[in-house]
Amino acid sequence: PKPYKELTDVCWGDPHSLGVKPLTFVRQVLAACVYPELMSSHKLPLDVRQRAQWLLGKCEGGSIGSYPASAGIPEIIQRMSKSIARRDGGVPCNPENVFISPGSQWSLTNIIHVLVNDEAPLRTGILIPVPCHVTTITSITSLGAAVVPYFLSEEHGWALQVEELQRALESAKGGCNPIALYVINPGNPAGYVQSRKSIQEVIRFASEKRLVLLADEVYQDCVYGKNSEFVSYKKVLAEMGPPFSDTVELASFHSVSKGFMGECGLRGGYVELVNLDPNVVNYISNLNYDTTSVLAQFALDLMMNPPRPGDPSYPLYNQVRNANMLVQNVKMAHEVVNSLPGLSCQPVEGGAFVFPRVFLPPRAIQKAKEEGMQPDTFYCMRLLEETGVLITPGCEYRQKEGTYHIRFCIMASQDTINKALKHLATFHTKFMKDFS
Known part of the structure; x- marks a missing residue:
């Protein structure tokens, strides 16, 4: 024994x-969408019933059982892009560059798949942080690409140092052709949060070395360091202005599984593409993006557009949010x-x-x-x-x-x-x- x-x-x-208990607002809306009879009950707050009604109105026949549009429900993607712009202090977000997927890892794997060149004499290389979560390493190697490790500095609170990126790039010479730099902010497994200055340095490095930036930002809602603040790579890139803001290629990932919502079983995420060649964006849009369930798309809408001050659900949501x-x-x-x-x-x-x-x-x-x-x-x-x-x-x-x-x-x-x-x-x- x-x-x-x-x-x-x-x-x-x-x-x-x-x-950890699921968020009441999220579960109430999803429950009403699955069983619309609940909307005639006054047990659910008014904003919950209104949101469920709005979401079902975007489905054929008003049912979650109908097929959604292949690239995702357009109205949800529109609202998500507005939410991303709000997060970034007004930096525009084009809904045509936002792609819904069954989780951030799915998006990341598909973007890497697009970047990998099977026919080149040298293998495609992706710079990854060490430590790095194992699923990403597996995705990269299974697609035939080479992992190029750069070490985060544990002595300095797991800081990402540009000199180390330079060393990693040098070490890859002759072995592979590095074309992308993968960053995790906030970190997993090491819980660092990058400063604006650190992000600027990484963007300059990516620009100089012509690397595509892959920014894993799934823990953006989980920041608790007293002097820490999440700033997205896209926002910093926009603030830096030309030539960076219109040339550095960036893919940013988020998910309903991670962070505050923790809805791992719903499998919903998205990637936003910035400055990628329109032909590449078009190719990505034709990938199999119709695999995201309707409920996962609803969950993304709820994550990106939670209750606001004045809504009946806001006091409880805010209380839990700030717990x-x-x-x-x-x-x-x-x-x-x-x-x-x-x-x-x-x-x-x-x-x-x-x-x-x-x-x-x-x-x-x-x-x-x-x-x-x-x-x-x-x-x-x-x-x-x-x-x-x-x-x-x-x-x-x-x-x-x-x-x-x-x-x-x-x-x-x-x-x-x-x-x-x-x-x-x-x-x-x-x-x-x-x-x-």
């Missing part, structure tokens, strides 16, 4: 599975991790994860090798076997040679986080003692 009664799984960014559950989770995780000898965590400014470094004793590293495991995998396996807490080892996200990390999700209920941290603290103390 196992020494624990239940599994505490905090390894994935799946908030609802970790005890400091995440801030408290971050604070608690940071304090517990940094209080344990042999664990060290940089400040978490945004995103959904904590990515502490583990300073493993030589005996633990030796034991892991004997068992044919990476040292941080060995640590995570022992944690699972002894406490039932499931986290992921840093080696899955790539890391600097000789360093070890663990990753766990903080977008969880406080009970779940409390339990995971309590078990981690007890286990870690014993583990370090056993292998010292």
Whole structure:
């Protein structure tokens, strides 16, 4: 028998599975769309009924069961583009450059697919941050492209440094032809948030080296660092003016799965393209974008156009929106991790994860090798076997040679986080003692 009664799984960014409650407004609107009879009931707030009515009015026959337009429901895309323009302080957003998809990863994979040249003598290269979430690495390699890693600076709060981009580009010479630079802001698994200055430097670098910028901005609504603020790559690009604003090619990704909504099961996301050749945009528009369900498109509309002050649903929505559950989770995780000898965590400014470094004793590293495991995998396996807490080892996200990390999700209920941290603290103390 196992020494624990239940599994505490905090390894994935799946908030609802970790005890986070779905947003009332979102679920009420979706429920009314699925079962329109609910709209005749006054149990639902007026703005919920009005939104459901508006959304159903954009479906053939007023039903979510009818086929949507292949590129997405046009009125929803129009509203999304207005919302993107609002986010960016009025920078225009052309709805013809916004493409709905079944999640940001789907969009990213398809954009990379368009960029990869199978017939060139050298493989196409994509610069990616280290650490980087594993699904992107898998997508790049499965499409026949080469991963060109650039290391984020852990000592400087996981900062993205242009000198390191330069080094990575040099290292690729002769091995592949780098054509794109992938950035994650806010970070995953490392929870940094890029400053405006940092984004400007990256844009200048991409411009000089003629790289397409792939900006993964799915955690844009999850920023909690006191001096941190999310600014989109598109907004900074527009502020920089010509020649940058009209030449640097950019694809920006967002999703209903990540961040504040956490509706992972609905599979909805979008990509906005900036400065791409019209022929390329046209080609992308003909890709199989009709795979996004109607409910996922509705969820995108609700994410981009939430209740506003004065709406009946606004007080509750705003209360949840500003609840400091995440801030408290971050604070608690940071304090517990940094209080344990042999664990060290940089400040978490945004995103959904904590990515502490583990300073493993030589005996633990030796034991892991004997068992044919990476040292941080060995640590995570022992944690699972002894406490039932499931986290992921840093080696899955790539890391600097000789360093070890663990990753766990903080977008969880406080009970779940409390339990995971309590078990981690007890286990870690014993583990370090056993292998010292």
